[in-house]
Amino acid sequence: MKKTVFHDRFDLDITLRDAALDADNRPTRRMIANAAIGMDVEDAYYSVRELREAIAWTHEGDLAAKRKLAEILANDGADDFQRCIYFCLAGRGVVDMLDDLEWLEDLLERRGRVAGEIRRMKGRCMPLAKPYVADAPDGPLVKLDAEFEQGPSWWADPSLTA
Numbered sequence: 243m244k245k246t247v248f249h250d251r252f253d254l255d256i257t258l259r260d261a262a263l264d265a266d267n268r269p270t271r272r273m274i275a276n277a278a279i280g281m282d283v284e285d286a287y288y289s290v291r292e293l294r295e296a297i298a299w300t301h302e303g304d305l306a307a308k309r310k311l312a313e314i315l316a317n318d319g320a321d322d323f324q325r326c327i328y329f330c331l332a333g334r335g336v337v338d339m340l341d342d343l344e345w346l347e348d349l350l351e352r353r354g355r356v357a358g359e360i361r362r363m364k365g366r367c368m369p370l371a372k373p374y375v376a377d378a379p380d381g382p383l384v385k386l387d388a389e390f391e392q393g394p395s396w397w398a399d400p401s402l403t404a
Contacts (some may be wrong), residue, residue: 251366254357255279257349270338273330274346281323282375283357287350293324296344301336308390315384322374325384 248327253259261267261275278286296314299307314324327346360367 251368251375252356252360253368254283254353254370255368257353259326261349268342270331270334270342271345274342275349277323277326277330277373278350282370283350283354286323287347288356289324290343290347290350293327294340294347297328297336298340298342301340311388312325312384313388316386371373 252332258275258279264271264272267275278290281289293311293314298310300311314326317324327343331342334342357367378387
């Protein structure tokens with residue numbers, strides 16, 4: 243049997259692709275799994291973790307966390323990944339938002355563990371296709387305002403009434 247590129251290199255994005263296509267996952271999870279495909283292993287994990295922490299702390303009433311969340315969304319020195327993830331989930335209800343972020347964080351952590359094990363075994367991975375064409379945001383940024391209004395998605399989550 244002739245060897246193909248898939249026989250000697252591991253695809254680190256395979257679990258993200260599977261999650262993105264899984265009809266049993268809710269649409270928001272499929273969206274954020276797709277958004278993470280191609281992202282650097284460490285950057286993706288730590289970006290999602292930082293975003294999840296800022297949202298969780300904001301939800302818990304930490305005033306410094308509101309500033310942190312605003313800084314993440316207004317950051318003009320990074321790619322648009324965190325904004326992309328946030329706006330895929332924004333307005334859906336904070337409980338579902340945090341649940342989806344924890345789900346993605348877990349997928350990305352396991353992806354990182356696999357990448358580390360492959361490196362230790364001196365294996366090879368398929369190259370990650372860079373998902374962004376620019377290293378900086380291309381378009382309008384969120385206004386840096388730590389006093390932003392937390393609307394109903396932060397306190398009237400529909401999943402809490404069911």
